Amino acid sequence: MESALQYLIVSVALFAIGVYGLIAKRNAIRLLFSIEIIANSAILNLVVFSRYLAVSNVTGRVFALFAIALLAAEAVVGLSLILAAYRIRKDIDVLEMREMRG
Amino acid sequence: MKLNMEREELTMVEFAFIALTVMAISSAILALEAKEVVYGAISLAIMLMAMAGFFILLDAPFVAMFQIIVYVGAVAVLILFTVMLVRRDKWLKPPVSGLTVVGIITGLILASTFGLLLINSTLGSVVVSSGSVSFMLIGVELISEYWVALEVLALLLAVSLIGALTLAKIEEEDK
Numbered sequence: 688m689e690s691a692l693q694y695l696i697v698s699v700a701l702f703a704i705g706v707y708g709l710i711a712k713r714n715a716i717r718l719l720f721s722i723e724i725i726a727n728s729a730i731l732n733l734v735v736f737s738r739y740l741a742v743s744n745v746t747g748r749v750f751a752l753f754a755i756a757l758l759a760a761e762a763v764v765g766l767s768l769i770l771a772a773y774r775i776r777k778d779i780d781v782l783e784m785r786e787m788r789g
Numbered sequence: 790m791k792l793n794m795e796r797e798e799l800t801m802v803e804f805a806f807i808a809l810t811v812m813a814i815s816s817a818i819l820a821l822e823a824k825e826v827v828y829g830a831i832s833l834a835i836m837l838m839a840m841a842g843f844f845i846l847l848d849a850p851f852v853a854m855f856q857i858i859v860y861v862g863a864v865a866v867l868i869l870f871t872v873m874l875v876r877r878d879k880w881l882k883p884p885v886s887g888l889t890v891v892g893i894i895t896g897l898i899l900a901s902t903f904g905l906l907l908i909n910s911t912l913g914s915v916v917v918s919s920g921s922v923s924f925m926l927i928g929v930e931l932i933s934e935y936w937v938a939l940e941v942l943a944l945l946l947a948v949s950l951i952g953a954l955t956l957a958k959i960e961e962e963d964k
Contacts, residue, residue, distance in 0.1 A: 692913040694843065696904060697810050701817055703900035708821040711892030716872055720820050720833050723864075727840050730856075738847045739915045745922050745930045751844075751852045752931075755859050756942055760949040762864045766871045767953035773875040774959060 691739040694731060701728035715769045715779040719762065726758050805846060813839035826872045834865035851924050 701724055708721030730751050737747020773779050813836050820833040837860040844853035931939055 690913050691915045692907060693806065694847070695907050695912060697813065697843070699900055699903040699907065700814055702903070703896040704814070704817045704821065706899055707892040707896035709892075710895055711886075711889045712821060713886075713888075714826065716826055716868070716875065717821055717829065719868070720829060723833060724817050724820070724836065727837065730852075731840060731843055734844055734847050734849050734852055738849070739912075745926050748849050748852050748922065748927060749930050749935055751849070752855055752927075753935075753938060753942060755852070755855055756946065759859050759864055760946050762867065763953045764949050764956075766867055767956040769875060770871060771956045771959045778877070779875055 691735050694735040698728040698731045698735070701725070701731070713780050713782050715772070715781050718781065719765050719769070722765070723758065723762065726754070726761075730754050730758075802846065805842070809839050809842045809846070812836075813843070826876065827869065830865065830869045830872045833868065834861055837861050837865060848922075851927055 705721045705725035705728065708717060708724065712718055712721065733747045733751045733754065737744050737751070769779055772784065776784070816832045816836040816839065820829045820836060823829040823832060837856065841853040841856040841861070844850070844856060
């Protein structure tokens with residue numbers, strides 16, 4: 688009953704929800720939400736394998752800490768990019784941002 | 790899933806797991822589908838707290854504390870304020886596009902593929918290797934084994950802070 692599989696299934700479900708949001712949403716904030724959801728499923732994987740598979744099981748937890756800190760940095764930069772885009776264009780629709788198209 | 794088979798003897802841990810699963814997945818969906826983006830941000834914060842609950846179930850209370858402090862305490866509040874700053878009524882009735890169908894199909898394909906792979910693997914029979922580790926061990930590992938990564942991470946946080954401040958100072962001089 689208590690196995691790694693159940694947590695991995697939850698992680699897969701969250702990953703699928705995040706990918707759906709990345710594809711379907713046009714609001715830049717929602718895209719950031721999707722990225723956070725996907726990243727959290729990855730962190731859950733790190734902790735699950737740290738508990739169930741590793742021999743010395745500190746490594747996965749340390750990596751989870753690094754990943755959380757990295758995602759905090761990513762969220763800060765992403766949010767300030769969204770703010771800058773909103774200030775310049777008055778809109779955060781990613782399908783409308785086409786100036787940089789090649 | 791296998792969860793339904795042993796319904797008669799539902800221990801505390803299993804009940805917590807099921808409750809956390811329902812909470813995490815439903816609030817993740819709500820974060821993307823709520824009409825008002827502010828409610829989506831609050832729902833995302835609830836999902837992050839459910840993830841912290843998973844970490845506690847997995848014998849990683851330090852990671853859970855880190856998650857609550859960094860994510861729920863800082864990132865979720867930051868997202869909430871940004872959402873309030875860039876709020877527009879346009880998003881209250883989202884445009885229906887073919888992308889939604891594409892997204893749902895892609896998500897279902899991904900979920901079923903990975904899910905079948907996992908169920909057919911041997912991961913279901915893996916038992917717990919060991920219990921919780923002490924906070925001291927994590928600290929010693931951070932300082933001794935991964936000190937380079939720790940320093941680089943500190944540098945990255947400083948750089949991202951400076952970058953965010955620089956980006957926030959951009960005026961609308963572009964036209």
